[in-house]
Amino acid sequence: MNVVLIVEDEPLEREFLSIVVRDELLPEDTVLTCESGVQAIQLAKQYRPNIIIMDLMISELDGLSAIQEIRKFLPNSCISILSAYSDFSYAQKAISLQVFEYLLKPVKPSAFKEVFHKMMEASSNRGVNFEDKPKELSLENKDDRQYFIEESIKFIKEHFKEKLTLEMVASKVFVNPKYFSHVFKKEMGVAFTDYINQLRMEYACRLLETTNYQAYRISYECGFSDPSYFNRVFCAKMNMTPKMYRKYAQTLKQNDSTCMINVDVNMNNTPHLQV
Known part of the structure; x- marks a missing residue:
């Protein structure tokens, strides 16, 4: 049985992807959708999807950061990115996270279907056990956010003598600026x-x-x-x-x-x- 998670903040895009995916699945398969990085992590922990379609620029936590968190408990899930951004740094980060495919918007239905078929085949070949009991949510656990806090502090200490903005630091660790600001203050006890x-x-x-x-x-x-x-x-x-x-x-x-x-x-x- 396949469990597919679609993460897209644009309603029309989300509906389009859902329709295409459902046409390719069996009745017993499951399709989940959400619009933010935090929701994606929650659903991934609860339902253990073997296939994930992830947008990059989403609210609360961007797509790359969400994938990084999901990889901690679903290392074998087949994940593809669908994004309007072709920046090399994004693609480079995606490669390090073992992303299956990096698709640029707008994508033709035929092209998306072809990639989705390949994802299903790859997922089947990996033989992932998706019957594991879902882990408890731990989004408030400090370890979940340790990576980009440590990386941001390192970057800040190297560049604080230069013109430095919250948006610049957040982009370096692939985190939504508003979410970064909230977590930074909570973890460090002081505003950015x-x-x-x-x-x-x-x-x-x-x-x-x-x-x-x-x-x-x-x-x-x-x-x-x-x-x-x-x-x-x-x-x-x-x-x-x-x-x-x-x-x-x-x-x-x-x-x-x-x-x-x-x-x-x-x-x-x-x-x-x-x-």
Whole structure:
């Protein structure tokens, strides 16, 4: 018995795919449809589909990220992507996830039927056991989202000195920006923008302590395109201007060379001395 999952957020596209698929299946086969990545993972865990047709740009969690999660518990499912995007990075990621076919929209019914037949044959040859008891849903489990959090943090730390947006980071880990923002704050305990600014303030303090750069240059070195915005963020985090901080650091260094400044940018407190 075949269980086919179709993940497509466009109602007309979803209906078209369902009609074509049903025409090729037996009465005892099952066709499931949904419109988001999170729903796809839920249905995949519950019904264990042996064939999955996945769109890429869907809500909550994009198609590639959904496939990555599904591969954790259905490694042998035959999965094909149907997308309007031909970007090489998407295709490259799809290959790493062992996607059967990457179809570009719009696709002709005859072409889709041909691919679907091949998917059914491939699934049959793999001999996957689809009678396994479905696992309990664990979408709130931290491990389910560990991959793109770790990868995003790595990317942020490498590029926080550059112009960096939430959309840029989310695209690097193939996650919907809104979903990424929600998960990032939940996992890290701080909003994306605040996390970036924390890294930039730490770096700004180091530059103020170790260089003679003017504040406007430090703002650019830290990834700010607007020096006045940099000053506002710095004052909000440090309770003093960059110029005042430099004098503060120099005074401490002169008074006691054995002391060092311990900057805590997570709190709106004046930097404190640590001996």
